[in-house]
Amino acid sequence: MGERIAIQHIIHQFAIKGKISNSVPFGSGHIHDTYRLFNDSPTAPDYLLQRFNHHVFPNPFQVQANIARVSQHILRKLQQTGRPQPERYCLQIIPCKDGTLCYRDPQQQYWRLFVFIPDCHSIDLVDTPEQAYTGAFAFGQFLSQLHDFPPASLHIILPDFNNVKARLAQLHSALQSPNALPDRLQQTAALCEEALSLAPTFVEMQNVYETGHIPQRVTHNDTKFNNLLLNRQGQGQCVIDLDTVMPGMVHYDFGDGIRTATGTAPEDEADLALVAVDQAKLAAYTEGYLDATHHLLQPIELHYLPLAGPLMTYLTGIRFLTDFLLGDPYYKTNFETHNLVRAENQLAFAKMLLAQQGVVQTIIKKYQQ
Ligand code: ADP
Ligand code: GN1
Ligand code: MG
Numbered sequence: 001m002g003e004r005i006a007i008q009h010i011i012h013q014f015a016i017k018g019k020i021s022n023s024v025p026f027g028s029g030h031i032h033d034t035y036r037l038f039n040d041s042p043t044a045p046d047y048l049l050q051r052f053n054h055h056v057f058p059n060p061f062q063v064q065a066n067i068a069r070v071s072q073h074i075l076r077k078l079q080q081t082g083r084p085q086p087e088r089y090c091l092q093i094i095p096c097k098d099g100t101l102c103y104r105d106p107q108q109q110y111w112r113l114f115v116f117i118p119d120c121h122s123i124d125l126v127d128t129p130e131q132a133y134t135g136a137f138a139f140g141q142f143l144s145q146l147h148d149f150p151p152a153s154l155h156i157i158l159p160d161f162n163n164v165k166a167r168l169a170q171l172h173s174a175l176q177s178p179n180a181l182p183d184r185l186q187q188t189a190a191l192c193e194e195a196l197s198l199a200p201t202f203v204e205m206q207n208v209y210e211t212g213h214i215p216q217r218v219t220h221n222d223t224k225f226n227n228l229l230l231n232r233q234g235q236g237q238c239v240i241d242l243d244t245v246m247p248g249m250v251h252y253d254f255g256d257g258i259r260t261a262t263g264t265a266p267e268d269e270a271d272l273a274l275v276a277v278d279q280a281k282l283a284a285y286t287e288g289y290l291d292a293t294h295h296l297l298q299p300i301e302l303h304y305l306p307l308a309g310p311l312m313t314y315l316t317g318i319r320f321l322t323d324f325l326l327g328d329p330y331y332k333t334n335f336e337t338h339n340l341v342r343a344e345n346q347l348a349f350a351k352m353l354l355a356q357q358g359v360v361q362t363i364i365k366k367y368q369q
Contacts, residue, residue, distance in 0.1 A: 006105075010049065011037065013096050013103040014113045018044025028124060028226065029241065030332050031056055036116060046116035047094065051109055052102065056330065057243060060110040062155035064101035067242045068093050069154075070146065070218070077145045088117055089238050120229035120237050126261045129284035131234060136285040138236025139223045139257050140292025143250060146218040147296050151247035154218065161244055162221055162252040164202045164315050171195070171318050174325040184325050188340065195318055195347055201354070202311045205304050209249045213300055219248030225260040250301050251308035254289050258309025258360075259316060261285050263349055267316070270341045272348050277356045282309075286363040294367045302364050306357035310350050317346030 007023050018041030026036040026048065033051040052060045071091045078086035094113040096103050102112040126132050160166035174180055175192065208214050220227070221244035229238045260267070262282040265274045286305075290297075297305075323330045324339035333339055 007035065007049070010103065010105060010111050011047075011113075013111070014047075014094050015097050016044070016047060016094060016113070017041065020047070023049065027122070031243075046118065048114045048116045050112050050114075052112065054108075054110050057157065059155070059157070060102050060104075060112070061100070063157055063243050064093060064112060066154050066157065066245050067091060068101060070149065070242055070245050073149050074142075074145050087115070091115075091238065091240060091242060117229055117238050117240075120231055122226040122229055122240075124226050125266050126225055126281060129278075129280040131230075132261045132281040133284040133288035134230070134234060134236050135225055135228050135261055136257055136288030137292045138228050138239060139220070139253055140289040141236075142220060142223075142239045143217065143253060143293055144296060149218045151216050151218045154246055157244060157246055161246065162248060162312070162315060164199075164206050164311060164318075167315050167318050167322070168196070168199055168203070171322045171325075174322045177326065179327065180325045181327050184327075184340075188321060188325065188343075191321065191344060191347065195314075195321060198314060198347075198350070202307070202314055205251065205307055205311060208300070208304070209251075214249045214251075214304065215298060215301070216247045217250055218245065219250065219253045220245055221248050221252050221256075223253045223256040223260075225257065250293070250297065251304055251311060254305060255308030255310075255312030256316075257289065258282065258285055258353065259313040259346075259349070262309070262353075265345070267345055267349075268338060268342045269345055272344065275345055275349055275352070277349075277352045279356065279359050282353075282356060282359045283363055286360045290363065290367050302368065305364055306360040307354075309360070310353040310357070313346050313350035313353055317343050317350055320346060 011020050018039040020037045021040040022038040023035045025034065027034045031053045035049045037047040037049055039046050054060060057063050074090040075086055078089050083089065092115040093101055094115065095101055102110050104110050126135065220239060220242065222241055227239065227241040228236055229240055231237045262278055262285055264276045264278050269275055320331065320339045320343035324343060328339055331339060
């Protein structure tokens with residue numbers, strides 16, 4: 001009830017149309033608190049309200065500034081191609097009445113509002129190769145639409161977000177930290193050792209990126225499959241969750257898609273016997289992504305593409321492991337060992353994807369002929 005009154009107060013700060021009749025918690029993201037706002041007025045849209053997780057994003061205004069610029073760029077591209085109702089295909093921020101892009105409430109919580117994109121859904125687990133293809137094509141188009149947007153002009157929201165060396169350094173420092181929970185250190189000793197032994201395989205690609213040989217692009221950096229809205233026909237409509245749009249390498253985006261679209265189980269499946277790579281989805285994801293991007297990608301990017309899925313899955317695994325050691329300060333968890341289960345799952349899946357690089361390689365070759 002207190003929450004309802006608070007939400008009315010928050011909504012009042014924004015330049016909305018119509019009258020909001022109801023708000024309900026929405027979605028399955030790990031980071032923000034999300035609400036759908038229903039509009040009484042038939043001529044005004046519903047909205048999506050989010051309470052920022054400002055522990056994760058210490059500068060919400062910079063996040064909003066990046067999203068506004070990137071969305072504007074995509075909207076212009078959509079207008080140029082003559083797409084009807086282009087605003088349904090990209091995020092639209094609703095500013096506050098004073099023009100700012102998010103609202104800081106008296107309790108120092110940050111809020112933002114988007115137009116709710118209707119008749120769409122997101123999916124946590126991909127069912128079919130066709131779905132994998134469609135999603136990959138949409139994420140690939142996102143990269144392509146932004147290929148002429150200057151990466152260096154974006155705010156660096158979370159430095160080293162997908163830098164595996166930095167994530168390994170965080171794991172090492174968690175292992176030494178006085179905040180690490182002793183029983184969890186014990187519980188994960190073997191898993192940590194195994195994870196650290198895999199590090200050299202992944203560090204090389206990050207090093208090549210840092211030397212400048214792999215080009216810097218505008219990347220989404222969190223292309224988890226459920227960060228795509230699909231329409232009723234199951235086609236990709238809008239890439240969402242643009243908080244981490246920053247300079248990066250294509251492998252971050254392609255890799256996180258592989259991580260989340262090509263497995264047989266969710267990232268928190270505890271029974272590892274159910275975790276496997278679905279080769280048909282792996283091939284389809286690769287085809288969808290390359291159909292949208294092959295005209296842009298350089299030979300060195302294609303060369304490292306097979307390692308992208310294993311890289312992002314490994315990186316996610318060590319992030320979950322680090323969070324578990326430190327008592328779960330970062331990710332939302334639903335039970336005591338949630339982050340441990342996620343870490344075991346992702347590290348196992350990373351190894352499986354490593355063994356399946358040939359599937360991606362075979363598809364890439366078709367685009368090189
Ligand atoms: P988180 O960072 O917590 O994952 P997201 O930005 O991904 O937050 O949003 C959470 C959920 O809200 C998404 O999975 C999606 O279902 C839904 N969503 C986000 N933006 C919109 C939008 N503009 N229109 C409709 N649904 C949206
Ligand atoms: C988080 O926000 P969400 O749920 O889309 C995380 C990603 C992780 C993912 C793991 C800002 O994504 O980096 O890969 O969880 N986002 C942030 O499921 O840390
Ligand atoms: Mg999300």
